[in-house]
Amino acid sequence: MNRPVEIQQTRRDERTEPESEVATLKNAIESKLLYTVGKDPAHASVHDWYMATALAVRDRMVDRWVETTRRTYAQSEKRVYYLSLEFLIGRLLIDSLTNLGLIGPCRTALHELGVDFDAVRNSEPDAALGNGGLGRLAACYLEAMASTGIAGFGYGIRYDHGLFRQIIRDGNQVEVPEDWLAFGNPWEFERPEVTFNIGLGGRVEPKGPGGQRFEWRPSEYVVAVAYDTPVVGWEGKRVNTLRLWSARPAAPMQFTDFNRGQYQDAFAEQVRASSISRVLYPDDSTPAGQELRLKQEYFFVSASLQDLVRRHVMQHGTVANLPKSVAMQLNDTHPALAVAELVRILIDEHKFVLRTALELTRATIAYTNHTLLPEALETWPVALMERLLPRHMQIIYQINALHLAEVAERKEISPDRVPALSLIDEHGGRRVKMGHLAFVGSHRVNGVSGLHGKLMRESVFRELHQLHPERITHITNGVTFRRWLLECNRGLADLISEAIGAAWIGDSTELERLMPLRNDAVFPDRFLEVKRRNKERLIGSVLRHLGVVLSPDSLFDVQVKRMHEYKRQLLNILEAVAHYNEIRAAPHKDWVPRVKIFAGKAAASYHRAKLIIKLINDVARIVNNDPIARDKLRILFLPNYNVSLAELVMPAADLSEQISTAGMEASGTGNMKFALNGALTIGTFDGANIEIHDHVGPDNIMIFGLRADEVAARHRAGYAPGQIVAATPALAETLAAIRGGVFSPEDPQRYVGLVDDLVSNDHFLVTADFAAYAAKQREVDALFQQRSVWAGKAITNTAKMGWFSADRAIREYAAEIWGARAED
Numbered sequence: 001m002n003r004p005v006e007i008q009q010t011r012r013d014e015r016t017e018p019e020s021e022v023a024t025l026k027n028a029i030e031s032k033l034l035y036t037v038g039k040d041p042a043h044a045s046v047h048d049w050y051m052a053t054a055l056a057v058r059d060r061m062v063d064r065w066v067e068t069t070r071r072t073y074a075q076s077e078k079r080v081y082y083l084s085l086e087f088l089i090g091r092l093l094i095d096s097l098t099n100l101g102l103i104g105p106c107r108t109a110l111h112e113l114g115v116d117f118d119a120v121r122n123s124e125p126d127a128a129l130g131n132g133g134l135g136r137l138a139a140c141y142l143e144a145m146a147s148t149g150i151a152g153f154g155y156g157i158r159y160d161h162g163l164f165r166q167i168i169r170d171g172n173q174v175e176v177p178e179d180w181l182a183f184g185n186p187w188e189f190e191r192p193e194v195t196f197n198i199g200l201g202g203r204v205e206p207k208g209p210g211g212q213r214f215e216w217r218p219s220e221y222v223v224a225v226a227y228d229t230p231v232v233g234w235e236g237k238r239v240n241t242l243r244l245w246s247a248r249p250a251a252p253m254q255f256t257d258f259n260r261g262q263y264q265d266a267f268a269e270q271v272r273a274s275s276i277s278r279v280l281y282p283d284d285s286t287p288a289g290q291e292l293r294l295k296q297e298y299f300f301v302s303a304s305l306q307d308l309v310r311r312h313v314m315q316h317g318t319v320a321n322l323p324k325s326v327a328m329q330l331n332d333t334h335p336a337l338a339v340a341e342l343v344r345i346l347i348d349e350h351k352f353v354l355r356t357a358l359e360l361t362r363a364t365i366a367y368t369n370h371t372l373l374p375e376a377l378e379t380w381p382v383a384l385m386e387r388l389l390p391r392h393m394q395i396i397y398q399i400n401a402l403h404l405a406e407v408a409e410r411k412e413i414s415p416d417r418v419p420a421l422s423l424i425d426e427h428g429g430r431r432v433k434m435g436h437l438a439f440v441g442s443h444r445v446n447g448v449s450g451l452h453g454k455l456m457r458e459s460v461f462r463e464l465h466q467l468h469p470e471r472i473t474h475i476t477n478g479v480t481f482r483r484w485l486l487e488c489n490r491g492l493a494d495l496i497s498e499a500i501g502a503a504w505i506g507d508s509t510e511l512e513r514l515m516p517l518r519n520d521a522v523f524p525d526r527f528l529e530v531k532r533r534n535k536e537r538l539i540g541s542v543l544r545h546l547g548v549v550l551s552p553d554s555l556f557d558v559q560v561k562r563m564h565e566y567k568r569q570l571l572n573i574l575e576a577v578a579h580y581n582e583i584r585a586a587p588h589k590d591w592v593p594r595v596k597i598f599a600g601k602a603a604a605s606y607h608r609a610k611l612i613i614k615l616i617n618d619v620a621r622i623v624n625n626d627p628i629a630r631d632k633l634r635i636l637f638l639p640n641y642n643v644s645l646a647e648l649v650m651p652a653a654d655l656s657e658q659i660s661t662a663g664m665e666a667s668g669t670g671n672m673k674f675a676l677n678g679a680l681t682i683g684t685f686d687g688a689n690i691e692i693h694d695h696v697g698p699d700n701i702m703i704f705g706l707r708a709d710e711v712a713a714r715h716r717a718g719y720a721p722g723q724i725v726a727a728t729p730a731l732a733e734t735l736a737a738i739r740g741g742v743f744s745p746e747d748p749q750r751y752v753g754l755v756d757d758l759v760s761n762d763h764f765l766v767t768a769d770f771a772a773y774a775a776k777q778r779e780v781d782a783l784f785q786q787r788s789v790w791a792g793k794a795i796t797n798t799a800k801m802g803w804f805s806a807d808r809a810i811r812e813y814a815a816e817i818w819g820a821r822a823e824d
């Protein structure tokens with residue numbers, strides 16, 4: 001098969017003389033290896049070659065980067081600042097090469113140097129500065145802002161250690177520190193001259209005549225140092241900036257202590273200060289962990305605001321027109337302190353009165369909500385805030401007073417709604433509601449899918465919505481098709497480009513032109529052939545890493561995402577056990593062979609989620625060693641889920657598991673990546689699954705189970721899972737086996753608590769959805785046996801996913817929230 005994208009790439013490069021392109025890159029890589037990495041080509045390791053290649057590619061970005069910055073200043077473009085505590089960026093080499101149109105030349109250049117391109121790309125560490133969907137969204141949006149021509153800046157923290165690396169030992173998750181910076185990071189530029197002092201603690205003193213004004217005198221300072229990573233958009237259109245902050249002590253060490261030989265004291269401050277950017281999400285189950293987390297949030301918010309206000313004033317002379325040139329998006333409530341910090345800067349440093357300061361703040365800031373789960377809604381104890389951020393706490397009280405005065409003027413809002421509207425939660429220990437603070441300080445508050453927007457209006461923000469009915473909107477998430485199709489599934493990307501041209505890469509709606517090809521004489525077979533090759537690629541990796549042999553004829557059924565009870569990996573594994581029982585009861589029936597693949601990390605302190613990982617591995621051990629069943633059903637847990645693993649697994653999936661309890665998954669983006677790569681979704685009517693359903697049509701998605709309103713009704717009416725179990729023999733048998741230790745003979749009690757909780761409580765309605773889910777799985781089997789019918793549905797999924805591009809989402813943000821202009 002010829003490779004049209006490759007050809008196109010070569011053609012574009014031909015215009016700029018491909019020979020010289022290859023030669024230039026080759027020279028650049030050699031020179032970086034020698035003079036920057038400091039290695040003789042004869043003794044260079046793969047990683048050395050990776051460093052040299054990345055540095056050479058980075059140089060190519062810098063020219064465009066400088067040009068982009070000049071353009072932003074010259075045309076006074078509106079700047080969009082995306083504040084996020086997480087950026088799950090993954091590897092950058094392929095992304096950068098792809099968007100610069102240099103994949104072909106780079107492969108050739110390395111080949112001519114006697115180096116294997118794929119070995120080089122795989123030696124890049126996976127930058128995991130995030131937990132899951134929220135952080136990955138931030139990374140997709142940065143790329144999409146650069147691709148749609150928006151002057152976008154990402155602001156976050158440069159964690160020394162990102163999300164832990166997950167090892168599976170005896171079926172248990174073991175967390176080990178991740179060390180992405182151990183061998184240096186070739187993509188970033190340290191900016192030692194861009195530093196800001198971040199105050200903490202201390203007290204607030206009245207100032208000026210009549211004590212009208214206040215001054216915050218922090219008791220300690222930490223220094224934020226900037227590190228910039230260029231973010232290149234599709235076809236190198238623009239190169240935006242991801243600026244991450246690293247924490248440094250204000251004074252390197254105490255000389256007096258050092259000279260007295262008190263070395264620990266001498267460096268105590270240094271240790272305390274740099275701990276702020278040490279790790280992503282320190283375990284916040286302890287008070288000390290919580291305090292560190294709050295410091296992290298304030299640290300990056302304060303550094304980012306000082307930076308952007310300084311830039312704005314430098315260019316425009318005043319902050320009075322800030323919203324005209326600046327939009328700020330808060331990715332969830334982690335940066336919600338930006339509201340109080342901006343108001344503080346405007347009042348204390350620029351002499352605005354509160355009302356004006358709040359108006360300017362609100363016109364600048366917008367907030368994306370990512371979850372309605374009560375336990376995930378951020379609140380901070382007032383006492384902690386008063387100790388760490390006394391001036392901000394004072395300002396939050398003032399904002400609250402203004403806000404509640406507005407409430408009082410509105411006659412239709414009954415006074416008994418005031419507690420629900422207040423920024424302060426007065427129940428058992430007073431706390432600041434960060435979601436409310438973000439809402440009150442924003443001109444737009446968006447959900448991330450249609451259903452999620454609706455539920456926001458009805459639940460957490462019901463009263464605030466009544467007060468500000470125009471404020472809540474929703475923008476359904478999107479993913480960048482460059483990474484999630486073009487780069488991770490080259491076979492499919494080439495096939496598509498050959499069939500309909502390569503315009504889809506920049507304009508995803510073009511994918512719809514694949515629809516007529518469902519009935520083509522050869523296209524469906526070639527589509528399935530690509531899927532098979534992707535499965536073989538995954539099979540090879542599983543064999544190398546886990547020593548397990550799989551067949552590409554099996555249906556690859558994949559659930560990869562963070563481990564969480566609401567995502568219901570438990571439902572999946574229970575159904576697998578029931579299916580296993582079915583197979584054992586009728587071993588000679590024509591079962592469709594299935595490989596069930598799981599991957600995902602559980603938060604270190606989330607014991608139930610870790611127990612579910614153990615259960616999956618326990619069930620896998622029994623099933624995979626059972627000679628009766630193992631050709632019909634295989635179960636795998638792939639360790640250390642991250643972006644790179646997602647890029648390997650998603651193109652190989654036939655079936656995508658999106659089975660959250662309806663109403664609990666705000667959007668999901670994994671669901672989009674799978675469908676884009678031609679997997680069928682089995683899922684509940686939740687989050688963006690609903691919109692995927694609307695786009696691909698009901699015949700091309702496998703929807704089952706309770707809807708969000710039905711889930712709410714069950715919770716209201718009181719729910720008796722025990723009765724459901726009793727009435728569902730397959731489930732009862734499954735639970736009895738797990739409870740009785742069939743899968744944990746060495747520790748028969750292991751799952752007693754898990755099963756008993758399910759039968760008595762089942763907050764996530766696993767038992768309620770079990771029968772519908774199991775029945776749907778057998779429908780999937782029947783469909784999978786009809787090869788051409790399946791192919792048609794898979795092609796439809798790819799063809800109809802255009803709308804889920806991050807480019808579409810970013811254009812909506814630009815038009816509806818930021819007032820920024822995206823290019824067509």
Ligand SMILES: *Cc1c(COP(=O)(O)O)cnc(C)c1O
Nearest residue numbers: 132133561642643646668669670
């Ligand atoms: C896309 C993605 C996610 C989000 O997946 P969901 O299924 O939407 O929760 C999480 N982690 C990684 C590495 C991803 O690529």
